[in-house]
Amino acid sequence: MARRSNYLVVLAAAAALSGNAFASEIAPDAVEFADDGVMTSLTGVAGDPAAGAEVFKNRRLGNCLACHANADMADQLFHGNVGPEMDGVASRWEEPMLRAILVNSKKIFTDETVMPGFYSLEVGKNVRESSVGKTILTAQQVEDVLAYLGTLKE
Template identity: 55%
Template sequence: MTKGATFKALPAALAGLALMAASVATAGTVAPDSVPIEDMELKQSLTGTAGDAVAGREAFADRKKGNCLACHANTDLNEQLFHGEVGPVLDGVGDRWDEAQLRAIVVNSKDVFGEQTIMPGFYTMKVGINVAEDNQGQTILTAQEVEDVVAYLLTLKEN
């Protein structure tokens, strides 16, 4: 192999290494169709990485991600406009539910509260019918975003 051919093959080899590294990084992530919710709890982390409460607060408030404020009021996010009144107020939710319960609720609330709840499942492929074509085959939040939102919810304690 000539020196020029070696350098031309280098970007392809590096791309392959990057793809392998990405696969290893997500290898520990539980797939949305394999989430083991049992007895209204999900004890196992979806990623094996601790949630980041600051990132979880951002996802919670992001109208294009969690959009949790569309249904829930939350005093911690008073700077945000238009808190919803459909779901319960989330002040003190970190005292009412433990980590495993909150994770199960965020992943797929229908597995916890039953099919009658209007809360969507944020990490499930069971999303109903008439899903926009751009969103088919995707979860609302990533596994790590679920862990982040759960970490944030655990910070919401009674005053």
């Protein structure tokens, strides 16, 4: 019986810790933009570059390759040329500015940019009804893509 109660205590502790991790997530409408970008992590959890690379190339998530060429992903098909190349992006932009661009590029560039705000509720006109009030990426996915972009230095 003691083993079972120890197991339940461990499960309860794990649940409490995971709840705390989510509690530190910044809501899309609470993200603070400064002149230098978004200074604070959206989750308080370090991004995973490998997971970020998967989001970057996933056509159902980030779909970043639809607009951006990326030599690091030369094995992937159909790189776009609408946005700037990603080669060396971490040498051109500091992390807070890259985070801001990912969260809501329209606040950094102009309302006319075709790049979506990946962690914004301001997603444009004629949004599919099932997508209203939702972000394209989760806060952790943004941090993961940011970590991946941080690996792309000249």
